[in-house]
Amino acid sequence: MADLADLTIAQAGAGLRAGDFTSVDLLDAVTQRASATEAHLHAYLTLDHEGARAAALAADAAFSKAQDKGPLQGIPIALKDNMCTMGIETTASSKILAGWIPPYDATVVARLKEAGAVITGKTNLDEFAMGSSTENSAYGTTRNPWNTDKVPGGSSGGSAAVAAAGSAFGSFGSDTGGSIRQPAALTGLVGMKPTYGIVSRYGLIAFASSLDQIGPFSRTVEDSVSLLEAVSGFDPHDATSINARVPNFGGSLNKGVAGMKIGVVTELMGEGIDSQVIAATRAMADKLQGAGAEIVEVSLPSTEFALSAYYLIAPAECSSNLARFDGVRYGHRSDIEGTTEEMMAKSRAEGFGPEVVRRILLGTYALSAGYYDAFYGQAQKVRTLVRNEFSSAYEEVDALISPTTPTTAFDIGERSADPIAMYYSDLCTIPSNLAGDPAISVPVGLDDSGMPIGFQVMAPALGEEVMYRVAAEVERLADFTERAGLATSEVVLP
């Protein structure tokens, strides 16, 4: 039998129900994989051995009593370290939260536990989810399992790396401007950002509240559906949560795309996009046409301004969201002698990394009296424009497609000194966040250097079923079976 750690969630679930192996066996397999790869990847920040083992034993007990809570029962899953886990250190990869242990579970975490999932641990991210390479973590850089000289993308780079390496069967990240889809594209995974409001943000450490959404990483589209179904649905603790019935996300996975009208976004197929990425995207568009879809060009001119608008809106919100980290109630407190005000200022200066400081300053400036209209106000107008353009596009087409990222994974250190170059990594993913619409990245091939290429499918708000229908067809047509060739060596896990 192949290594259990390489199974999909659907395969692992079938094996559990057939009695071929236990949840503890699955946990042992991913733990073994983690101990072999972590020295090279540094994807996990915390492994909850005890909690995971207890959950795996509980799942096995449930199976033995024929109790079945659904596809995630007994499946080891990892969480980005910006989701609160009761009793387990949660840092958002920031020094300012070093040692902070939440007294409550995020809604997503509570729902995973209810679904019988086994939570392996917490994964690395760019500090407070600000970045596109996981190099901005205060606890070290995560590396790409396909090539450890390269970044895994970000900000959910740790969650991508563990799912790609087989150190978990799937994982959750958060996507504010592409932080799930971009690392999924760079690590050959399926990564999905849901409609804003479908998954509760309660317990997700906020970066930019109007854009943040939690979503899953998986090896298949089918697994993505299982993961999303487990965590989505109305939550009374999140006022922006959509109070509507959860759609049947996976209801059309096998319907194919015949008769669908799908738009290629013109503005995301030209300047700034790597030619191999464009070629792979075109090739897949042609295959979709071959499968019976009508492919049309759709121009969304406002996407040109989306990146600029995003880099005003997100920092503005973060400047306010991160104000609570002041050393008064929790987290890092500076031991300087001085006034309360000085203590608060110094705690923040010592606790935040440079990218976080940059964005707080940018956002504070964008909201300041005299600048608000020119910056934040203007950015909100662009956001409305983007949203309107997308909704009119969806009157014409069922779904939109584009590359997920302008390039495949870049080298560690390549863009870390140039914030603007780094910001361009999110060029294709940001528009869906501004619009609040669902979008997914599916791997469609490798470039010349052997790094995965992601293909993005976007759909209108609450259009997850349509999005997954197209994504499933892309997955079949791409027949992407390559796995990361892992560098391994035994290490003692934290």
Next chain:
Amino acid sequence: MTDWEAVIGIETHVELSTKSKMFCSCPADVEGVPNTKCCPVCLALPGALPVPNEKAIEGIVKIGLALDSTINASSLFYRKNYFYPDLPKNYQISQYTFPVCEHGKLEVDVNGTPKTIGITRVHMEEDTGKSTHVGDGDGRIHAADYTLLDFNRAGVPLVEVVTEPDIRSSEEARAYGAELQRIVLALGVSDAKLEAGSMRFDVNVSVRPVGREEFGTRTETKNVNSLRSMQRTIDFEIDRQIKVLEAGGTIHQETRHWNEDTGVTTSMRTKEESEDYRYFQDPDLLPLEVTDEWQDEIRETIPELPAIRRARYVAAGTDAVTAGVLVDAEGLGVLFDEAVATGASGRSVGIWLTGEVVAYSRRNEVQVSETPLTAAHLVELTAMVDDGMLSSSAAKDVLVAVLDGEGTPGEIAETKDLIQVSDTGAIEEAIESVVSENMDAVEKIRSGDMKPFGFLVGQVMRQMGGKADPKVVQQVLRDRVSR
């Protein structure tokens, strides 16, 4: 000499007495051991999110309706960003454009003259925690050794009522503050305790020469916590500003602090030092929708407001001052309404309640509602007086005894032997005896000198042991001497 006119606007903060806080389910009752009424939301733990309290929205809509405001069908929550240790998120959720209520008005009575004060807006926000600065700093943060923080109050729903600059004197300001407090109490949405800070005022004051259109530069004095202090603050500010201007100086736009002990305001910070709050719409909260149906439901629950009650009492026979006391003093209105409903005279009941009953309550430091006095007692007492069974002085003694719990007015009058004799037979007997003993006085009266008449009345009353109805005595005696 220039004649000056003051221009005053008032911002009032009212803590709502809802069961739970504005954005979480912690109890909104701030008493108790510090930091025991908190949760991830009101402590601003990472990841926690606010969810609006529907009861608080009902509370603010009630206030808005009572102040004749427009209720916005959709209003927005904003973040007011500033760093302070007792503000857990380091921003306050408040409102900016599109508050819940706008364009209201309140008519107040200023020493008998009606005055209408415009209400600019009524908006919803959350309270901060409480800082206690310990050390030599006299309670001020700057010289404190350390600061203790209590977050029990953090997140308690707070309503801010903002007036137009329509107020022209400290008397008007006081009348406004008092009427607003009455309304809030009548609505039952807050305990509105000024001394406890559950209702507090920020006062904006400027002066201008009489006849000038444009406003002078204003100052804002924050957290004034009694009606008397508000009046003193305003008088001090008006006086100070006029003196500065007449001496050729200028008024700076600034925030000032009222010191109760010294009776002066001092500068806290100038406009240049003031914070830029970087207001922006809170992305954690959707627009707050108040549908017409919900508004109507809330309107149904609004009780009779003080102004309407006062008018009703006047119509029932009381004078304006009595009506005011009946509305303001706790427990009187209920007794009045019940007594009048069972047929007692509004005028008499009003006088007894606002006179002897209020005096008793003050003297003995008890609430009227804590005494055994019932509306039935009042009905009985006023009937006995009207029927001539009790003299007004005896009635006073009876009422005190009722308040002391000695029984009903009838029982007490009986026991204390205070019932007046109106039986003319007994009175005539006494008069005969007095007349026969004082014929010289009778003669004087008959010759037109009325002086001894009062003396004779007194003699008759003495013989009757004080229990005769003086009116009857006078009448019968007059008939007797003129024969």
